[in-house]
Amino acid sequence: MIKIKNTLFLILCLFKFVSVYCQSIEIQGKVTASSDIDRIHIINKTANTFTITNDDGEFMISASINDTVLISAIQYKPLEVFVTPQIIQSKYISVELTDKITELDEVVVGKILTGDLLSDIENSNVKRDINFYDLGIPGYTGKLKTQSERRLHEATTGGGLVPLNPLLNWLSGRTKKLKAQIARERIDKAMKEVRSELSEMLFDIDNLEESKRIEFFYFVSDDPNFLPLSKAESDLVMLKFLQQKLEEFKTQLEKD
Structure with a gap:
């Protein structure tokens, strides 16, 4: 009987730990830089959510422990922030961006075919649409979600062996x-x-x-x-x- 009680207690403790660990919260942030700090891309690569900074470099984004948040803009070097338990507890991120110095690549006259398909395509006249990566901005290219849509995504997704977040939000009526x-x-x-x-x-x-x-x-x-x-x-x-x-x-x- 004692073993059963101890086992149930351990299961409840584990359930509570996993629930807290997987929980996603709204984190406030502040970006500082040498010049423009508005409309900087803030991308939660783990949760696939996206927002931008306001005129003061401030932003808010949902995140969980171990998420990776990317801060990027064309004039600054990309910066990744790993969401730690300390960040979750303080609900705040503060980052400083470094200016990106653009260096000119070596100039090559004429087309060089190397036999490498990807390289030869790049050297050809084939054109494609410009995307984030062409401009040096690793970005989210999907449809931008509203705040409510981001919250719904956060409420209905979860990782780990037991995705508790969707279940708990469904049971509570939040979803x-x-x-x-x-x-x-x-x-x-x-x-x-x-x-x-x-x-x-x-x-x-x-x-x-x-x-x-x-x-x-x-x-x-x-x-x-x-x-x-x-x-x-x-x-x-x-x-x-x-x-x-x-x-x-x-x-x-x-x-x-």
């Missing part, structure tokens, strides 16, 4: 809340774009008092058909939809 928040943000963004592009035309056709217009667009965004229509990118279809919703909104105002 569901983050998904709902992302859905709401997408609707709000679409609503603001439609309001900016079609508001004047709509109210020229069928007027609505100024004080009720914002309320009307929130009324429109609550319709489940709104977001799919906004993605269709047809102003004519969306305008007809808005006219229909405006009639419903005015009818509702009369009832109230």
Whole structure:
């Protein structure tokens, strides 16, 4: 009986240790350099998340213990920061970047074919799109995530033999809340774009008092058909939809 209790105790301790070890938190940071410190790339290579610094060189990014965070910009030497338990505890990173001195490569006149496929391609006239690596910036080339999308990614990913982070966030309801928040943000963004592009035309056709217009667009965004229509990118279809919703909104105002 004592052995069973000791085993259960050890399992619980291990569970708690792994949970803390895998936990991802928001870490604040500060970049200092000789000149421009805004829009410097901050890339968590382990979690595949990305952000940039503000005008003061400040940033915030999610990270866990043992993650590798890359700080890079075209005018500075890339710097990698290994996330230690001390960084997780302080929730802060401070780094100083060194200027990158660009040296001219040896000039070669004419094309030299070496027999090495990759080398010969580089020496040929074949062109390709310029990417981060051409400019000396190891960077993330995927679609930039919003803050809520980054938090959802952090909440649904985890490493190790037992990926506890996704399970714990699912059980606590955090994952569901983050998904709902992302859905709401997408609707709000679409609503603001439609309001900016079609508001004047709509109210020229069928007027609505100024004080009720914002309320009307929130009324429109609550319709489940709104977001799919906004993605269709047809102003004519969306305008007809808005006219229909405006009639419903005015009818509702009369009832109230």
